[in-house]
Amino acid sequence: VANVNRHEARKFPDGMLLGAATASYQVEGAWDEDGKSENIWDTLTHREPCVIAECHNGDVADNSYHLYKRDVEMMRELGLDFYRFSLSWSRILPTSFPDKINEKGVEYYNNLIDEMLKYNIQPMVTLYHWDLPQKLQDMGGWANPHIVDWFTDYSRVAFELFGDRVKYWFTINEPREVCYQGYGSASMAPLFTMSGYADYICSKNLLVAHAKVYHMYNNEFRPTQGGTIGIVVSMKWYEPVSEEHAEAAEDLTQFEWGIYANPIFSKTGDFPQVMKEKVAAKSKAQGFPRSRLPEFTPEEIELVKGSSDFLAINHYTTNMVYRNESVFGYHASPSYYDDIDVILYTDSSWEGSASPWLKVIPWGFYKLLTKIREDYDNPTIFITENGFSTRQVLVDDDRVSYYRQYLDVMLDAIEDGSDIRVYTAWSLMDNFEWLQGYTQRFGLYEVDYESPDRTRTPRKAAYVYKEIIRSRTLDFHYEPDMTLPLTI
Ligand SMILES: O=S(=O)(O)CCCN1CCN(CCO[C@@H]2O[C@H](CO)[C@@H](O)[C@H](O)[C@H]2O)CC1
Helix, strand or coil: CCCCCCCCCEECCCCCEEEEECCHHHHCCCCCCCCCCCEHHHHHHHHCHHHCHHHCCCCCCCCHHHHHHHHHHHHHHHCCCEEEEECCHHHHCCCCCCCCCCHHHHHHHHHHHHHHHHCCCEEEEEEECCCCEHHHHHCCHHHCCCHHHHHHHHHHHHHHHHCCCCCEEEEEECHHHHHHHHHHCCCCCCCCCCCCCHHHHHHHHHHHHHHHHHHHHHHHHHHHHCCEEEEEEECCEEEECCHHHHHHHHHHHHHHHHHHHHHHHCCCCCCCHHHHHHHHHHHHHCCCCCCCCCCCCHHHHHHHCCCCCCEEEECCCEEEEEECCCCCCCCCCCCHHHHHCEEEECCCCCCCCCCCCCCCCHHHHHHHHHHHHHHCCCCEEEEEECCCCECCCCCCHHHHHHHHHHHHHHHHHHHCCCEEEEEEEECCECCCCHHHCCCCECCCEEECCCCCCCCEEECHHHHHHHHHHHHCEECCCCCCCCCCCCCC
């Protein structure tokens, strides 16, 4: 496990790709320029501006729509192998449907991709990173089964437009955040509180939509474009407070990310058995005529099973867990957490960050990677997000320490046999951190939101990550000279 006083430097495996990530609504700005139509974050931040910290919004954000050349210059300063970014559905398809393609919006992504390829930086593209066209949400969004066709039609346009140059595709970023936080716990747009049914309906529709796109790519585009495609699942590690609560931790794990990993990566497919049993039992006891968790048809189970070339994981942190059946009413009923009968928390002694949910627990990352290797027969893994939040600061020793500790245990897992091919730092630069606005900074580069130029300035972590990429070595004692500019 991470040894912050480690003396010898550690080598990364040959061929491992090291990069950084952002997402469209969080960095692009130009929310209504050149024909882009509204998405659910435009709507939320304009209708309820101060539901976001300090009433921030993504109208301008990092202005990457206009500053993409500076963004690519930063990728070159870091020496990135790749850059992971997402497409704005409503920028490319202003009606939400492929009847009208917005050429100016397409031009932005072509310019970004071409500028990256000029310097041999691989584009890794997420089709959906939470910015659903508002019109589709008005028709029910991810709770409407027609989303399967809507997402498939949009994805086909993206493959046609960019698939000649983009060889790494992610269908959907973090199904849990889309479904549970968006439709259940009101902590993401569209901010619904229908936990225990809308989040479950969203989960089923999202998995079928993802699988349809996977098979479309596999059948219609991979033969000529030769790329790879998969899903991005956010995964925390859940540590039982004691051995007697191990089952509680396993239940929570299955509800939190087994719900998405099991249908795709397990031999049986389908939702995890424990989820099906617990939700059905609770639904019956509550007087529902059928389980609140929708069922896959046998055909859907087969469609979703195996529908990913790799398992892309976003990991940040760990929670402690214990069983709580005794505490009646702790959770609203019916609800997702009431279905699981657990309580989770973070230990107050744990080192924190600028985000209340993000504690520094590298051993949790190691345990997660080990469980994935054992439970899913050692799948190919891409780490598509890992990072740390601070306030506005340039000498970010805590972020440097986080990265070194998490990379250290990732190398331990690789030495134990995990097949991890890609590592991605979240984020290239500070950006719109959803309901927290710009108050929580995840960037290797700081962004100055007071400046109309949205000046980007490298933090200490940028210097350290650059050296890791240059040397392909993890050296806990490297100290950069920040008086020197970070040059290409
Ligand atoms: O404290 S609370 O629990 O009341 C609010 C929780 C807010 N969640 C925490 C988990 N995060 C998952 C990772 O979310 C990912 O990581 C990044 C950092 O969050 C985001 O910027 C990326 O867009 C997202 O892919 C999404 C936001």
